[in-house]
Amino acid sequence: MKGTVAVLTDFGLADAYVGIVKAVMLGINPHIRLIDISHGVTNHSILQGALLLAGSFSYFPEGTIFLAVVDPQVGSSRRGLVLKTKHYYFVGPDNGVLSLAASNDTIKETAVLENRRFFRKDISSTFQARDIFAPAAAHLSCGLPLKAFGRPAETIEKIEIPQPVRKGKTLVAKILYIDHFGNLITNIKKEDNPWISENNFVATLNNKKITKSYSHYAESKNNEPFFVIGSFGYLEISLKNKSAQKYFSLKQGQHPGFKLRFV
Amino acid sequence: MKGTVAVLTDFGLADAYVGIVKAVMLGINPHIRLIDISHGVTNHSILQGALLLAGSFSYFPEGTIFLAVVDPQVGSSRRGLVLKTKHYYFVGPDNGVLSLAASNDTIKETAVLENRRFFRKDISSTFQARDIFAPAAAHLSCGLPLKAFGRPAETIEKIEIPQPVRKGKTLVAKILYIDHFGNLITNIKKEDNPWISENNFVATLNNKKITKSYSHYAESKNNEPFFVIGSFGYLEISLKNKSAQKYFSLKQGQHPGFKLRFV
Amino acid sequence: MKGTVAVLTDFGLADAYVGIVKAVMLGINPHIRLIDISHGVTNHSILQGALLLAGSFSYFPEGTIFLAVVDPQVGSSRRGLVLKTKHYYFVGPDNGVLSLAASNDTIKETAVLENRRFFRKDISSTFQARDIFAPAAAHLSCGLPLKAFGRPAETIEKIEIPQPVRKGKTLVAKILYIDHFGNLITNIKKEDNPWISENNFVATLNNKKITKSYSHYAESKNNEPFFVIGSFGYLEISLKNKSAQKYFSLKQGQHPGFKLRFV
Numbered sequence: 001m002k003g004t005v006a007v008l009t010d011f012g013l014a015d016a017y018v019g020i021v022k023a024v025m026l027g028i029n030p031h032i033r034l035i036d037i038s039h040g041v042t043n044h045s046i047l048q049g050a051l052l053l054a055g056s057f058s059y060f061p062e063g064t065i066f067l068a069v070v071d072p073q074v075g076s077s078r079r080g081l082v083l084k085t086k087h088y089y090f091v092g093p094d095n096g097v098l099s100l101a102a103s104n105d106t107i108k109e110t111a112v113l114e115n116r117r118f119f120r121k122d123i124s125s126t127f128q129a130r131d132i133f134a135p136a137a138a139h140l141s142c143g144l145p146l147k148a149f150g151r152p153a154e155t156i157e158k159i160e161i162p163q164p165v166r167k168g169k170t171l172v173a174k175i176l177y178i179d180h181f182g183n184l185i186t187n188i189k190k191e192d193n194p195w196i197s198e199n200n201f202v203a204t205l206n207n208k209k210i211t212k213s214y215s216h217y218a219e220s221k222n223n224e225p226f227f228v229i230g231s232f233g234y235l236e237i238s239l240k241n242k243s244a245q246k247y248f249s250l251k252q253g254q255h256p257g258f259k260l261r262f263v
Numbered sequence: 264m265k266g267t268v269a270v271l272t273d274f275g276l277a278d279a280y281v282g283i284v285k286a287v288m289l290g291i292n293p294h295i296r297l298i299d300i301s302h303g304v305t306n307h308s309i310l311q312g313a314l315l316l317a318g319s320f321s322y323f324p325e326g327t328i329f330l331a332v333v334d335p336q337v338g339s340s341r342r343g344l345v346l347k348t349k350h351y352y353f354v355g356p357d358n359g360v361l362s363l364a365a366s367n368d369t370i371k372e373t374a375v376l377e378n379r380r381f382f383r384k385d386i387s388s389t390f391q392a393r394d395i396f397a398p399a400a401a402h403l404s405c406g407l408p409l410k411a412f413g414r415p416a417e418t419i420e421k422i423e424i425p426q427p428v429r430k431g432k433t434l435v436a437k438i439l440y441i442d443h444f445g446n447l448i449t450n451i452k453k454e455d456n457p458w459i460s461e462n463n464f465v466a467t468l469n470n471k472k473i474t475k476s477y478s479h480y481a482e483s484k485n486n487e488p489f490f491v492i493g494s495f496g497y498l499e500i501s502l503k504n505k506s507a508q509k510y511f512s513l514k515q516g517q518h519p520g521f522k523l524r525f526v
Numbered sequence: 527m528k529g530t531v532a533v534l535t536d537f538g539l540a541d542a543y544v545g546i547v548k549a550v551m552l553g554i555n556p557h558i559r560l561i562d563i564s565h566g567v568t569n570h571s572i573l574q575g576a577l578l579l580a581g582s583f584s585y586f587p588e589g590t591i592f593l594a595v596v597d598p599q600v601g602s603s604r605r606g607l608v609l610k611t612k613h614y615y616f617v618g619p620d621n622g623v624l625s626l627a628a629s630n631d632t633i634k635e636t637a638v639l640e641n642r643r644f645f646r647k648d649i650s651s652t653f654q655a656r657d658i659f660a661p662a663a664a665h666l667s668c669g670l671p672l673k674a675f676g677r678p679a680e681t682i683e684k685i686e687i688p689q690p691v692r693k694g695k696t697l698v699a700k701i702l703y704i705d706h707f708g709n710l711i712t713n714i715k716k717e718d719n720p721w722i723s724e725n726n727f728v729a730t731l732n733n734k735k736i737t738k739s740y741s742h743y744a745e746s747k748n749n750e751p752f753f754v755i756g757s758f759g760y761l762e763i764s765l766k767n768k769s770a771q772k773y774f775s776l777k778q779g780q781h782p783g784f785k786l787r788f789v
Binding site (some may be wrong): 181 | 283
């Protein structure tokens with residue numbers, strides 16, 4: 001049976017951890033198709049993992065199983081989950097990393113990973129992606145129903161994306177993460193802020209100003225920071241062919257707030 | 264239908280961009296085979312993308328579709344292309360990233376990506392790899408003929424590799440790029456410079472000298488820089504088990520010129 | 527014929543080298559399944575490659591072919607090998623990178639890669655992964671017997687993991703490598719040192735002390751370094767949700783010794 005498992009972790013690619021997770025799945029379902037979403041999530045950043053998953057899952061074919069492991073509490077009593085949503089399945093720790101994507105697709109059924117029959121025999125305290133989550137994803141790809149894994153989860157941990165706050169003529173917003181090109185992904189959604197396209201604002205980030213928004217990179221001028229609707233549906237702060245991260249002197253992993261004042 | 268798509272981008276692997284591009288292709292052709300060439304092209308470096316594609320395409324099986332996206336002008340009016348060559352297909356922006364490889368294999372047919380039927384419905388201004396190029400590659404892998412995508416391209420953008428210049432007894436050459444091992448890939452082709460194997464030269468790069476060439480790494484001495492024919496057919500400057508990049512104090516992304524004087 | 531080849535190299539992912547190796551295998555066996563173990567082995571570190579391979583191979587399905595290339599002597603007279611073990615196959619240079627994993631699974635048959643019929647036609651002095659090892663792995667995946675590749679290897683190069691030494695009440699041990707999370711993998715095996723779980727010791731690394739061991743990350747306190755049995759079966763030095771590498775001021779690639787005194 002050929003299922004697709006899309007994998008997202010903070011394991012990096014230098015060690016063998018991702019390869020081992022895939023090996024375990026292949027051992028259970030030799031016909032499985034494996035796709036990487038990212039293994040470069042900042043270590044232990046549940047928020048970043050949740051954002052990347054929420055921003056990417058809907059492009060995958062219906063029925064795709066998402067194995068998402070960012071798991072700072074590995075080895076503690078935090079539970080493992082399988083979630084069935086309208087079009088997909090999600091497997092991972094119950095710490096919020098799945099919740100944003102799964103909620104966006106509407107959760108239909110849940111199971112706590114507790115049936116040890118579907119764990120590996122020896123369970124490490126440090127590598128449950130290998131011992132619990134990968135086996136669950138692989139068994140799911142073979143058609144195992146959710147109830148086989150354990151009882152339904154009555155509630156699941158949620159992660160909240162901090163929302164921008166409007167105070168009079170000022171919007172207090174935040175950088176959620178910084179991508180490979182140095183684009184700064186903010187927490188402002190286009191649909192919530194139609195007024196931003198009118199260039200009637202001054203935003204201030206790290207003591208530098210942004211006064212422009214464009215619908216295409218190509219409209220912008222060189223060395224001029226601007227807002228643009230990014231591919232995830234959030235406003236991003238960008239520079240044409242340059243890194244906004246460098247322009248604003250930010251480090252990877254920083255999440256500074258910024259203010260946007262309407263004029 | 265099982266086609267192979269080999270993917271080259273400057274997207275990096277930390278974000279979900281590469282995963283999303285693959286997801287879109289899988290949604291169109293669930294039997295597609297996906298192979299990564301590299302996603303570590305220096306941001307917006309069309310030349311580096313073109314070199315990596317030109318240096319790798321010929322090792323792939325006949326019929327492979329190359330999806331190559333290094334696209335600093337995304338969202339502008341630059342066109343998208345499908346190129347059919349003697350043995351392969353190439354999909355990407357019309358900015359030169361495809362031209363070197365495609366020309367090397369002899370271009371047989373071209374199409375401009377303009378038939379919106381084969382685009383995704385909502386086209387982002389910042390992520391046409393997802394919305395235009397990936398769908399084209401996937402449809403191509405299903406057997407769609409080039410004319411379905413649009414009219415032929417009368418001309419395509421070319422990228423020129425800077426050639427070394429001989430002035431009397433001196434050759435003025437250049438570092439094209441620096442690889443993971445710190446090898447410095449020059450723009451001198453072995454076939455153009457048979458004399459270089461005779462060690463009758465002094466080359467000077469960043470105030471340090473190179474006076475040796477070897478046919479194998481293993482012939483060289485420790486801490487001695489030398490020329491060797493690299494795997495791409497260009498002369499490379501290397502050090503045995505060390506990084507020539509460090510030895511010559513170069514930064515990744517630097518493309519210094521150097522002089523080679525025959526003595 | 528659908529064989530699985532798991533690939534481990536020190537080639538990095540920024541260049542096209544890994545893609546080319548895969549392309550060559552696909553050209554020989556279009557049905558091959560390719561899985562990455564890691565391409566982030568420290569350049570030329572045979573020990574690290576051997577450790578990653580030894581720590582990961584047993585999770586793969588029986589019959590998996592491991593292509594492992596960390597090859598500082600490429601182009602010299604060092605031989606290439608195919609090894610058949612109890613459950614697997616290993617292909618790579620005869621420099622020890624295969625020996626630890628293959629020995630752990632019991633070597634049953636060996637062959638030296640010398641039959642040029644199974645090499646690529648033009649053999650580069652710098653890229654034998656492409657020209658010799660990848661073709662061998664691909665032909666093996668098609669069912670070619672070992673004897674087709676060459677005569678048996680009478681001996682093979684071994685790599686020894688430095689063992690901890692006990693001197694009276696002191697154990698002199700070593701950091702073998704540092705993973706992506708900054709965990710320090712030591713050369714102390716759990717089974718050899720059952721006493722370590724009793725917290726009757728003081729270990730000293732880079733002038734900082736470790737006095738605790740836990741069976742789970744989650745049991746530890748914040749900012750407290752501790753020993754834990756890692757996923758490879760060795761004791762690791764970790765900090766809860768932090769990098770032990772940073773805590774102990776170590777650089778990636780450092781392998782410092784440390785002392786552990788029983789009290």
